[in-house]
Amino acid sequence: MRIDVVSIFPEYLAPLELSLVGKARTAGLLDLRVHDLRAWTDDRHRTVDDTPFGGGAGMVMRPDVWGRALDDVLTPDAHLLVPSPAGTPFTQRTAEAWATEQHLVVACGRYEGIDARVVEHYATRGRVTEVSLGDYVLNGGEVAALVVVEAVARLLPGVVGNPESLVEESHGAAGLLEYPVYTKPPSWQGHDVPDVLLSGHHARIARWRRDEALRRTAARRPDILVALDAVRWDRHDLEV
Numbered sequence: 001m002r003i004d005v006v007s008i009f010p011e012y013l014a015p016l017e018l019s020l021v022g023k024a025r026t027a028g029l030l031d032l033r034v035h036d037l038r039a040w041t042d043d044r045h046r047t048v049d050d051t052p053f054g055g056g057a058g059m060v061m062r063p064d065v066w067g068r069a070l071d072d073v074l075t076p077d078a079h080l081l082v083p084s085p086a087g088t089p090f091t092q093r094t095a096e097a098w099a100t101e102q103h104l105v106v107a108c109g110r111y112e113g114i115d116a117r118v119v120e121h122y123a124t125r126g127r128v129t130e131v132s133l134g135d136y137v138l139n140g141g142e143v144a145a146l147v148v149v150e151a152v153a154r155l156l157p158g159v160v161g162n163p164e165s166l167v168e169e170s171h172g173a174a175g176l177l178e179y180p181v182y183t184k185p186p187s188w189q190g191h192d193v194p195d196v197l198l199s200g201h202h203a204r205i206a207r208w209r210r211d212e213a214l215r216r217t218a219a220r221r222p223d224i225l226v227a228l229d230a231v232r233w234d235r236h237d238l239e240v
């Protein structure tokens with residue numbers, strides 16, 4: 001998979017060189033390219049923004065600069081992603097879908113955003129998704145790009161050591177939150193590991209873990225439970 005990220009702060013994406021994503025890159029599983037949007041400016045001040053039509057505070061990123069950059073970076077099968085507070089929510093399901101793509105291009109907006117005609121134009125030529133990482137406003141799309149790249153890259157076959165660990169995690173296949181995890185020592189600061197986990201009784205352990213996942217999901221994310229109509233659970237299982 002190839003991922004291109006275009007930003008006026010390319011150094012923001014440097015952490016992707018490290019650890020997991022770094023490993024995926026050296027293993028040849030991920031071709032990650034970071035670009036400075038200013039490389040496509042046409043003036044000596046390397047201007048990427050201008051005042052908003054209709055007035056209002058702040059500045060808007062110019063369509064012409066983005067157009068030259070995306071014309072160079074996009075390929076016919078690329079999926080253009082624009083992190084934005086106005087985007088559709090990014091979930092584990094989104095990450096799974098995007099992990100099967102050949103080419104992702106992430107356009108990192110700054111200021112008040114990117115001229116709307118950029119999304120409009122490239123939507124006539126390929127897939128474009130304005131994606132939200134959460135209901136808050138960041139100063140730019142770079143932090144969101146880091147999240148999307150990590151969430152997708154870790155799903156690429158061969159990137160995570162033990163693929164099994166991808167199945168049980170939060171928002172995993174069952175869609176529930178992850179159960180609590182423990183390691184040595186068996187007692188710490190007066191807190192003991194639940195006995196069932198020391199029992200070696202795998203069926204009981206599996207049951208306890210599912211109950212804990214259900215309990216946590218009901219307590220913290222009832223919205224997920226409502227959505228998971230496929231989950232067959234009895235209320236008495238959850239003395240919530």
Ligand SMILES: COc1cc(COC(=O)c2cn[nH]c2)cc(-c2cccnc2)c1
Nearest residue numbers: 084085109113132133134137138140141
């Ligand atoms: C592309 O247009 C954008 C992008 C971003 C950066 O992304 C996020 O903030 C984000 C992504 N998921 N959740 C939040 C921010 C603005 C923006 C800034 C100030 C006022 N209004 C809008 C605009």
